[in-house]
Amino acid sequence: MSPPPGFEAQFGQEVCKLQKSLYGLKQSPRAWFDRFTTFVKSQGYSQGHSDHTLFTKASKTGKIAILIVYVDDIVLTGDDQTEISQLKQRMGDEFEIKDLGNLKYFLGMEVARSKEGISVSQRKYTLDLLTETGMLGCRPADTPIEFNCKLGNSDDQVPVDKEQYQRLVGKLIYLSHTRPDISFAVSVVSQFMQAPYEKHMEAVNRILRYLKNTxxxxxxxxxxxxxxxxxxxxxxxxxxxxxxxSTSGYCTFVWGNLVTWRSKKQSVVARSSAEAEYRAMSLGICEEIWLQKVLSDLHQECETPLKLFCDNKAAISIANNPVQHDRTKHVEIDRHFIKERLDSGSICIPYIPSSQQIADVLTKGLLRPHFDLCVSKLGLIDIYLPT
Structure with missing residues (x-):
């Protein structure tokens, strides 16, 4: 590192060689995580294979203690309260920590408990964003993006402040961690970070107007x-x-609850709608397999086969029929991957009508009735609304 202020004349052009990591350096988070991982493993915890920030310890009685870490923010959970209390005490002896009690606020996400279940929202973060942008008193919108909205680039458009646009979109991306209903709209506006125009900023403001509504x-x-x-x-x-x-979209439910979702532009041009759906199926299967491994790390079992609901009969036919080589040789890797999983019986692909396809909200702008239907099936609720 560079010499501290006041020592420049003494060191000249020389630099200091660090013997240990200092807070604020690029390698500090990695060094801290290695140090923390070594300590947690010494207490008998196993590091997850699917997620290296997940640590678990199962007792002989069948109880489990779970630790999740994000840099220096740690969540402890599980039904082994004795082990959790002992771990907190040992961590206090090893590090300087502060016990904040039951989980209520974590990385901008608010956690609330009731008889119905556990809710996770970002209400304060949303209101702060609306206040910062001056949109707290705006007219609310019913949907985050206009129906069949197609944003592009045009030479006759007026450019806007790029830094402000990037800052707003970055905050919306973080907000989409608990709001799958805005994922597609945020995915669209994030494609114009390098050269945003007025039309793109209007789309961002449309998302903010929707957030004002809920x-x-x-x-x-x-x-x-x-x-x-x-x-x-x-x-x-x-x-x-x-x-x-094309745009791929998927959402996954673990034990009936929405856990992960994604809206992503495909990396190559699809020659048909069946090919586009097929590539989306591959992403969904990969996510299901990863979630199955997460449950395994948590010492939990899940029923097989895993279900993947698709509304395209042609894509389902390609997955089940290995003969159609001429029409599928350009998606050969995805075809082999999906066919292998089908043959092993680890997944099945039932057909679902387009009117019941929940992932529709992650791929295109919808009219309000269909949008509200998809959002309700995703399990999103507003606990702050009067009952």
Missing amino acids: PGKGLMFRKTNRKTIEAYTDSDWAGSVIDRK
Whole structure:
């Protein structure tokens, strides 16, 4: 590192070689995580194979203690209260820590408990964002993006402040961690970070107007007896007016609760809607397999086969029929991957009508009735609304 202020004349052009990491350096988080991991493993905890920030310890009586760490923010949970109390005491002896009690606020996310379940929202974060942008008194919007909205680039448009645009979109990306209803809209506006125009800023403001309508909406996790992992996949074929690439969308439910979702522009141009849907299916299957491994790290079992709901019969036919080589040789890797999983019986791909396809909200702008239907099926609720 460079010499501290006041020592420049003594050191000249020389630099200091560090013997240990200092707070604020680029390698400090990695060094701290290695140090913390070594300590946690010494206490008998196992590091997760699916997520290296997850640590678990199962007792002989079948109880489990779970630790999740994000840099220096730590969450402890599980039904082994004795082990959790002992771990907190040992961590206090090793590090300087502060016990904040029951989880209520974590990384900008608010956690609330009730008889119905556990809700996770970002109401304060949303209201702060609306206040910062001066949109707290705006006219609310019913949907985060206009129906069939197609944003592109045009030379006759007026450019806007790039730094302000990037800052706003970055905050919306973080907000989408608990708001799958804005994921597609945020995915669209994030494609124009390098050269935003007025039309793109209007789309960002549309998202803010929608958030004004429902600032407290968030995820609800309910206790169920279902031990299943289910995914819904969809795509919008050639939806981009710039390069005609398709948009993939999927959402996965673990034990009946929405856990992960994604809206992503595909990296290559699809030659047909079936091909676009097929690539989306591959993403959904990968996510299901990863979630199955997460449950394994948590010492939990799930029912098989894993279900992947798709509304495209052609894509389902390609997955089940290995003969159609001429029409599928350009998606050969995805075809082999999906067919292998089908043959092993680890997944199944039931057909679902487009009217019941929940992932529709992650691939295109919808009219309010269909949008509200999809959002309600995702399990999003606003606990701050009067009952």
